[in-house]
Amino acid sequence: MPSSHAPVRRKVTLIDIAAACDVSRATVSLVLRNSPLVNRHTRERVQAELQRQGYIYNRAAANLRRRTSSSIALVVNDLGNPFFAEFAAGVDEVVGTAGFVTLLGSTGESAERQQAVLSSLVEHGPGGVILSPAEGSEAGRVMDALGPQMPMLMFNRELEGETPASAPWDILMLDNVRGAELATEHLIAQGHRRIAFFGGHTRSTPGQQRRAGFLAAMKRAKLKVPGSYLVESAPNRLDAVRASAALLDQDPVPTAAVCYNDAVALGLMLELGRRGLRPGRDFALTGFDNIDEAALVSPALTTLATAPRERGRQAARLLLARLGHPQEHGQCTTVPVELVIRESSCPPPAA
Amino acid sequence: MPSSHAPVRRKVTLIDIAAACDVSRATVSLVLRNSPLVNRHTRERVQAELQRQGYIYNRAAANLRRRTSSSIALVVNDLGNPFFAEFAAGVDEVVGTAGFVTLLGSTGESAERQQAVLSSLVEHGPGGVILSPAEGSEAGRVMDALGPQMPMLMFNRELEGETPASAPWDILMLDNVRGAELATEHLIAQGHRRIAFFGGHTRSTPGQQRRAGFLAAMKRAKLKVPGSYLVESAPNRLDAVRASAALLDQDPVPTAAVCYNDAVALGLMLELGRRGLRPGRDFALTGFDNIDEAALVSPALTTLATAPRERGRQAARLLLARLGHPQEHGQCTTVPVELVIRESSCPPPAA
DNA sequence: CGCTACATTTGGATCGTTCTATATCCGACG
DNA sequence: CGTCGGATATAGAACGATCCAAATGTAGCG
Numbered sequence: 087m088p089s090s091h092a093p094v095r096r097k098v099t100l101i102d103i104a105a106a107c108d109v110s111r112a113t114v115s116l117v118l119r120n121s122p123l124v125n126r127h128t129r130e131r132v133q134a135e136l137q138r139q140g141y142i143y144n145r146a147a148a149n150l151r152r153r154t155s156s157s158i159a160l161v162v163n164d165l166g167n168p169f170f171a172e173f174a175a176g177v178d179e180v181v182g183t184a185g186f187v188t189l190l191g192s193t194g195e196s197a198e199r200q201q202a203v204l205s206s207l208v209e210h211g212p213g214g215v216i217l218s219p220a221e222g223s224e225a226g227r228v229m230d231a232l233g234p235q236m237p238m239l240m241f242n243r244e245l246e247g248e249t250p251a252s253a254p255w256d257i258l259m260l261d262n263v264r265g266a267e268l269a270t271e272h273l274i275a276q277g278h279r280r281i282a283f284f285g286g287h288t289r290s291t292p293g294q295q296r297r298a299g300f301l302a303a304m305k306r307a308k309l310k311v312p313g314s315y316l317v318e319s320a321p322n323r324l325d326a327v328r329a330s331a332a333l334l335d336q337d338p339v340p341t342a343a344v345c346y347n348d349a350v351a352l353g354l355m356l357e358l359g360r361r362g363l364r365p366g367r368d369f370a371l372t373g374f375d376n377i378d379e380a381a382l383v384s385p386a387l388t389t390l391a392t393a394p395r396e397r398g399r400q401a402a403r404l405l406l407a408r409l410g411h412p413q414e415h416g417q418c419t420t421v422p423v424e425l426v427i428r429e430s431s432c433p434p435p436a437a
Numbered sequence: 438m439p440s441s442h443a444p445v446r447r448k449v450t451l452i453d454i455a456a457a458c459d460v461s462r463a464t465v466s467l468v469l470r471n472s473p474l475v476n477r478h479t480r481e482r483v484q485a486e487l488q489r490q491g492y493i494y495n496r497a498a499a500n501l502r503r504r505t506s507s508s509i510a511l512v513v514n515d516l517g518n519p520f521f522a523e524f525a526a527g528v529d530e531v532v533g534t535a536g537f538v539t540l541l542g543s544t545g546e547s548a549e550r551q552q553a554v555l556s557s558l559v560e561h562g563p564g565g566v567i568l569s570p571a572e573g574s575e576a577g578r579v580m581d582a583l584g585p586q587m588p589m590l591m592f593n594r595e596l597e598g599e600t601p602a603s604a605p606w607d608i609l610m611l612d613n614v615r616g617a618e619l620a621t622e623h624l625i626a627q628g629h630r631r632i633a634f635f636g637g638h639t640r641s642t643p644g645q646q647r648r649a650g651f652l653a654a655m656k657r658a659k660l661k662v663p664g665s666y667l668v669e670s671a672p673n674r675l676d677a678v679r680a681s682a683a684l685l686d687q688d689p690v691p692t693a694a695v696c697y698n699d700a701v702a703l704g705l706m707l708e709l710g711r712r713g714l715r716p717g718r719d720f721a722l723t724g725f726d727n728i729d730e731a732a733l734v735s736p737a738l739t740t741l742a743t744a745p746r747e748r749g750r751q752a753a754r755l756l757l758a759r760l761g762h763p764q765e766h767g768q769c770t771t772v773p774v775e776l777v778i779r780e781s782s783c784p785p786p787a788a
Numbered sequence: 789c790g791c792t793a794c795a796t797t798t799g800g801a802t803c804g805t806t807c808t809a810t811a812t813c814c815g816a817c818g
Numbered sequence: 819c820g821t822c823g824g825a826t827a828t829a830g831a832a833c834g835a836t837c838c839a840a841a842t843g844t845a846g847c848g
Contacts (some may be wrong), residue, residue, distance in 0.1 A: 095588075110828045115806060123825060142584055145560040146497045150833045157561070160541075166524065166746065171522035187561050188541040190511075190529050193702060203533065209496040210538050233493055235448075244812055263810035292668050336589070382703060385734035395517065411481065412768065450834055460797045476796060493824060498834035501803045 098141045106135050118143065139305055155213035158405060161203055162218045165265060167322075167349070168377045169394050170218065173241070176398020177216060184406055186213070199242075204231040213422040214405045219243045221290050239405045241397070245290040246299040254416030255265040256408055258401050262292045262374075263388025265390040265423040266299030269344045269372040272388070272425060274307050276433045278370060282315035284333055285326050286346030293321075293346060296374065299342050319353075334361065341370065348373035348380050348389055355383065355430070366430045376426055381419040385429035394425050439465065449492045456470045457486050472699050506564035509756060512542040512554055513569045518673075518700070520745050521569065521726045521775050523593070527749020528567060535757055536600045537564070543612040548574040555582040563587075565756045570639050571593045589680050592748070595644040597610055605767030607759055609752050613643045613725075616774040617650030617740040623739070623776060627694040627784045629721060633666035635705060637697030644672075644697060647725065651695050670704075672697055677704025685712065692721065692785040699724035699731050699740055706781070707733065717781045728778055736780035 100111045100118075107114070109128060116124045117132040124132075135141075145156055158181045178188045189212055191203035192304075200220040207215070214237035217228070225245040227431040232238065238255035271283055283300045286293035297316065304311050314336055319329035326349065333343065334357070347349035351373035353366040363369050366385030371381055373389035380387040404419065444621065451462045451469075458465070460479065468483040477484075486492075509532045510639040513521040529539045540563055551571040552584045558566070565588035568579070569601075578598040583589065589606035624632050630700055632653045637644035648667065655662050665687055670680035677696075681704065684694065696702035702724035706716040714720050717736030722741035724731055731738040 097584075097804095101804080111805080111827055113826085118807090123826065128826085140581075140584055143560045144501075144804055145561065146692050147501055147833090148806070150495075150498055150501060150835090151806045153833070156814085157540075165516070165522045165529070166519075166526050168517075168519055168522065171516045171519065171525075173521075174541070175517050175543060178516070178543055182542065182557070185557070189508075190525070190539040190541045191533065192526060192529055206533070206536070207538060209494045211495065212495050230491075233448075233491055327684060335817080356733075379730045379733060382707075382730060383733055419836090448834095452834080461799055462835080463837085464796085467797090474796065479796085495834055498803090501805090502836045540838090570828070588832080611810070 090387055097144075099300045101146070102139060103132060103135050103141055103400070106139070107132050117379050140176050149211065154184065155211050155329075157187045157189050157210065157212045158402070159189040159191065159201065159204075159207040159210075159212035159215045161193060161207070161215065163195045163220060164191055165192055168379070168390075169347075169375050172394035172399070173218070173398040176395035177402045178398075179395075180402035180406070181398045186403075186406075193220040196221050197221070197227075201227055204228065204378065208232050214238065214411050216241060216401050216405055219245055219433040221287060222246065225249055225290075232365045237405060237408045239401055240407070241401050242263075246289075252325070256404055256419040257414050258397065258404060259290070259418065259420045260392050260397075261422050262295035263299035263302070263373060264423075265392075266296040266344060267303040269368075269390060269431075270300050270303035270320070271307075271340045271373070272427065273344065273370055273372065273431060274303070276342075276431060277292060278434050279309060280308070280315075280338060280340040282333055282340040283311075284315065284317050284342045284343040284345045284371075285319045285329065285350030285378075286321050289319055290321075292418075296346060309318070315340055319350060321350060321352040323349045323356070326350040330354050332355035334358075334363075342431075343369075343371045345371055345373050345425050348375045348377045348387060351389070351430070353381060353389055355387075364431050368435050369435070370431045372431055380426075381428070385432075388431035390423040392421075397421065407436055438745075443467045446635045447508075449490045450495070453490060454483065454486050454492055457490070458483050462550035486611070500562065500563045506538050506562050506647075508538045508561065508563045509534065509753070510540040510542065510555075510561075510563035511546060512551065512566065512599065514544055514571060514709075515561075516543055516778075518528045518697075519724050519730075520743075523745035524569070524749040524752070526752075527746035528753045529749075530746075531750045531753035531757070537757075542569040546571050546574070548578075550577055550621040552582055554775075555579065559583050559587070564760050565589065567752050567756055570596055574640060576600055576760045588756060588759045589704075590752055590759070591612060592752050597640075602736035607755055607767050608769040609748065609755060610769065611643065611748075612771050612773050613646035614650035614653070616743075616776075617647040617695060618654040619774075619776040620725070620741060621651050621738070622658075623656070623778065623782060624693045624721060624723065626697065627661070627721065627782060628787050629672050630660060631689060631691040631693070633659070633684055633691040633694040634662075634667065635668050635694040635696045636670045636680065636730050637672050638669060638703030642673075649695060652737050666691055670701060670702060674700045674704040676706070677701040678708050681705050681708035683748075685709075685714075693782075694720075694722045696722055699738060702728065702738055702740070702781075703734060706738075717783050721782045721785070723782055725774075731777075732779070733773060739779045740777055741774040742777050748772065 100114045102113045104114045105306045114132055117129050136325045160177050181188045189207050191207050193200035197220045200223050216239050218241045224247040226247050252416050283297055319325045319331045351371050358365045360371055373387045376391035380389045451465045455462045455465045468480050477727040511528050516522050532539050540558050542558050543549040548571045552576050567590050569592045591608045602681050634648055668684045669678045702722050709716045709720055724738045727740045727742035733742045
């Protein structure tokens, strides 16, 4: 007998169990939810039958009837970035523990794609959305995709355009300003005077904030920052390598750089090596994020630890807390970052 | 007027649109699915109204009625591991493009937690499951959680216990045997004679296969492998550091090691440095996976490229293809890996 | 005019659950 | 004996979409 003729059993439902036990659907439903209303004897018979037939609960049907949700949508730029991967792991951990399931989406840093991903995710009826916005995504368009009632939490970035007062969202931000200040102050204390800020885009929130922290620390130390010492790049290793020339081909060349993040710092280190300059000896630099690689490259990278997995857990907890109270005023949480001093932030070579 | 008194609009449904346009639910439904049956004029009126009211399609309700699914469950050990993060990114890319959504779950390498995660995910009715099994997970228990009809694809590992003939699954495996052979042959060609296999667990499928490839290559070269040259560890950096002593405290000490994966190799490099040995000079080693860090550590790590993101895409494509034909015989796909030679696999110091 | 052909629309049943209100049973109590 | 209360069980209408079979309108044609 060919296997294609094997009986394709329909999925087992409440009705099948009810029929087999000679009780009503309602009773089986009560058993499933451990209601105390059902007689002990009946409960046991039903449970045995559930087991026997391999019943699988259909949460979608239940959610439809109850108008509830059992999922959270998580939208990040790129899981390939260890920072976001750790963040996602933290989110999923808490979301899963709360009995929810994580719907994943990634934007590849494109506002267009983000729009498509959000529209697709929202049709699956998540209870809320955790979004690390792609660069250039606008508040209005996000609201169009998600509707005005959807609980939302922005991570790490803000949306562009007006925030509608009617539908506020929560925000979880790293203390980018203070972090960049810490890194800058550290390099100044090491004796550097010509310090640049390298990488990241000016239009992104963390880019602005880190740059602001850098400039504030420089100003307090009464150090000049020529405009050419502020070099932009995409926030990844590859584009940082490309942009390095604009930083290093200057006269006078800076002796140190505060980098937008670790990926960018690693790119700069690569280009330094290519030019025969030894990072951590001839040129000092700091990163941001403290990804695993930061401790492993040689020289090890001084950076700011953001504990991305814990941030993910925190984001999930904040959103889950918000589910109950969708109408309340949006909260903004800023979490401190910690300077981790390693070998890359040497004193200047002359000193 | 306090905002808590603001009108909490019910969600917009087909019925609302139908009422506003003075047509039936069925017509609106046809418009939504771009059916050619509906008159052009009507279609435009309905579409305008959908826009105006901010209608959001309820895919769960549609799936219930149509007995279809629009999601794929993805269960990995740990997103914090860049190999799995890249894999997940690849899966989500293809799954998303196909109009499905990814349900995420992570097991933390625990068979117990995997069981719980699978049971939770399956209640959300995914069309299929991509599973990178936790160590020690058994075929029978997985089938219990997922039911006999669920399309499944195993990645990278096989399940323990008997494979029930009734419900076959697809498998996507790296060519672990050949990969380990390549690495071993390369070290032999460099002049090494005392070569060890370091890290990984013997009970896991890739562990067995890589070890087998290593032993086969050694045997072909007529080189002896003392039992003490096979050192186990958990497949992560931390435990590799711990296990390094068992490898390096031997007499005669090996001059080279084929490592289970990159994480383990990086751990071993760390411990070598701590003992004043220079990896890539005094001791040769190879990894497996070619994670980003492999190219960046110093010395850069010779390893086997597995292209995890492309593997993720491939896994998703295989599973999506299988959705249509759930009863066919399970396929096993093995993909080649590529040796990437870098600095860590030096010749032996004496030679 | 009656008939068919075609284009368009629609009511009601249905998917698998939960909710609400009601029914049934049984012993106790006045 | 009537009826009241607690403990269980259940019928039927939701939830928001889709499918099916049938209805409607409109035009063409002999």
